[in-house]
Amino acid sequence: MIPCEENLSGVNNEAGSETNDEDERCSEMSFCESDLETEPQYEHKDTSFLSGRRIIEIGHFLESLRALRHDGFGCSFFDMDLQSEKIEGLESVLMFKCNLCGKIDSVRTSDGGASFKSTNKAGVIGALSIGIGYSQFAELLASMDIPQISNVTYLKHHNTIYPFVRELNQKLMNAAAKEEAELAEEKKDGIPVIGVIADGAWAKRSYRRNYSALSGVASIIGSKTKKMLYMGVKNKYCFLCARGRKTDDHDCFRNWSKTSTAMESAIVGEGFKESITRHNLIYGKLIGDGDSSVYKHLIEIA
Numbered sequence: 386m387i388p389c390e391e392n393l394s395g396v397n398n399e400a401g402s403e404t405n406d407e408d409e410r411c412s413e414m415s416f417c418e419s420d421l422e423t424e425p426q427y428e429h430k431d432t433s434f435l436s437g438r439r440i441i442e443i444g445h446f447l448e449s450l451r452a453l454r455h456d457g458f459g460c461s462f463f464d465m466d467l468q469s470e471k472i473e474g475l476e477s478v479l480m481f482k483c484n485l486c487g488k489i490d491s492v493r494t495s496d497g498g499a500s501f502k503s504t505n506k507a508g509v510i511g512a513l514s515i516g517i518g519y520s521q522f523a524e525l526l527a528s529m530d531i532p533q534i535s536n537v538t539y540l541k542h543h544n545t546i547y548p549f550v551r552e553l554n555q556k557l558m559n560a561a562a563k564e565e566a567e568l569a570e571e572k573k574d575g576i577p578v579i580g581v582i583a584d585g586a587w588a589k590r591s592y593r594r595n596y597s598a599l600s601g602v603a604s605i606i607g608s609k610t611k612k613m614l615y616m617g618v619k620n621k622y623c624f625l626c627a628r629g630r631k632t633d634d635h636d637c638f639r640n641w642s643k644t645s646t647a648m649e650s651a652i653v654g655e656g657f658k659e660s661i662t663r664h665n666l667i668y669g670k671l672i673g674d675g676d677s678s679v680y681k682h683l684i685e686i687a
Contacts, residue, residue, distance in 0.1 A: 438530050439494055439531065440531065446494060449492045450492065453481065453490055457486075462481075464483055467479060468482045475505050475534055476494050476505060479491065506542045506549070562607075564607070565607040569666075576667050578666075578668075580670035581614065581670070581672065582611075583604070583671060585653070587600070587601045588600040596645050600619065602618045603649045615660075618640075619640060619641035621642065621645070622639060
């Protein structure tokens with residue numbers, strides 16, 4: 386047994402010498418492997434309040450995080466803890482506190498640089514575009530685990546969408562008119578002459594016998610760009626007026642009292658009459674579906 390004890394003591398001595406050598410190397414180099422961990426370790430606070438998904442403007446959000454730097458301390462986003470979240474419908478404001486200097490910064494998930502300028506407004510416009518209301522929109526957000534937009538916020542944006550969309554549509558139609566003017570092959574008195582496509586639609590199918598739709602729409606499209614140049618809507622019914630409200634205490638969209646069949650020709654005629662004043666264009670050729678009433682109306686107002 387004596388040789389075994391000698392061997393074990395020899396091994397221990399060798400291990401001890403290796404350990405001492407390692408300690409000496411550390412002291413000579415003035416740092417050890419543990420000193421390489423330069424990133425400070427912080428005990429992060431409970432962020433259980435932050436759950437689910439969020440809608441963000443990716444470019445703005447990443448740039449905002451990159452900009453979280455404090456002069457003098459060299460603090461950055463990695464030195465901060467999330468403190469709270471303020472939810473504003475589909476948008477959020479995240480509050481961060483720096484663990485080094487104690488400064489508090491806020492980062493918004495949206496800055497209005499994307500389409501429609503507001504995530505809330507874009508959500509309401511999307512809901513209206515696919516024909517759903519607040520209840521269906523709330524169910525969609527719940528299934529995606531996104532915080533709900535309140536009914537008050539939804540209605541606020543709903544009531545301001547019409548003038549916003551109208552202004553945006555006008556800008557797009559003006560841009561399309563400029564493209565058509567550049568592609569025009571003919572001019573009359575210095576004004577480009579172009580061909581257009583016109584057609585209409587109604588809120589109710591007629592089946593060739595019951596033309597009683599309460600609303601109709603028609604549009605004029607450039608033949609070369611296939612982009613919209615004019616659009617109009619005619620309404621024979623207003624929900625609020627039908628309930629006894631006066632026309633001067635709400636935005637009434639009832640603007641038609643004649644037959645439903647005349648809606649299309651009236652809207653197309655208005656677009657032709659405004660072609661020069663609105664776009665400085667002459668609609669010289671009409672491409673349609675053979676509707677004689679539209680052509681007849683255009684001849685009458687020419």
